[in-house]
Amino acid sequence: MELSQLEAFVAIAEAKGFSKAANKLNLTQPAISRRIRQLEDMLGASLFDRIATGVVLTEPGESFLPYARRAIASVRDGVDIVRDGLAQARGAVSCALVGTLASTGITDAMHAYCRAYPQVELTLRTASSAVVSTLVLNGEVNLGVRYFDDPNPDLKRILLGDERVVPVAAGDVGDQTQASVPLSQLYKKWLSFPLEQHAAQFNYPVLLRRQVLQAGIEGVEFVDVDSLTAQKRMIEAGFGCGLLPLSSMQEELDRGTLRVLDWPQLCTGIPVYLIYRSRAYISPALQCLVTALQTATL
Structure with a gap:
């Protein structure tokens, strides 16, 4: 097995086509096709399926791809040494x-x-x-x-x-005008990144839900918003509140379009x-x- 064969395989997988990969590697299409044939012969498996728009990885190709990438990375490490x-x-x-x-x-x-x-x-x-x-x-x-x-x-x-995260709401909503109403009654709609259904690790959406529930807020509605910028704009427009990294919203705090809620139970940090x-x-x-x-x- 040669490094050039692995590089050809990875390039085709990323480009989803032989022609684009050949251009990237400054090869002719027959040359890159020959390298893949040699690699497939050695592995005893087909790595690509040909479709109308290019190629897709076969199941063996999907399995082999991460190992090929890491082998190339190891060689590059040796060159760096x-x-x-x-x-x-x-x-x-x-x-x-x-x-x-x-x-x-x-x-x-x-x-x-x-x-x-x-x-x-x-x-x-x-x-x-x-x-x-x-x-x-x-x-x-x-x-x-x-x-x-x-x-x-x-x-x-x-x-x-840890990066500090704090609860925030639109800047034009004042606690003073509703001082007798608990914050847990005022803020029930929370914007969050979508939960990752198959994530095995603790992540930001899980953190938000944990903090909100630990603060004793009942009847909470979580709204999935997949962009931090979109979350800030929606909070500014009054569509809910959020738990955001303090460093990410300094401009909005300076303009007064967002404000930090005085709610210590919700403040936490992201490692x-x-x-x-x-x-x-x-x-x-x-x-x-x-x-x-x-x-x-x-």
């Missing part, structure tokens, strides 16, 4: 993080890192917590920053701290973890970034 023989913080480092964390001190720590190590090319991308873990495991990024722990044994996890592959090569540049992020203020 050789290239970093001088143990200098240089080269390229990639990181995926949950978008809402861009409003925290994490981005300040990354900016300081870039100033301190100008020879390092740092690339960033945003994704949900689950996708951040997948990107790290597949070797598509070196490092991830996500909410909540991921117990996958193939990941190293470092707790960076933020730094993750990377357990068997990954930690280059000097990556180690410096890990150290920098551990000093970030959430």
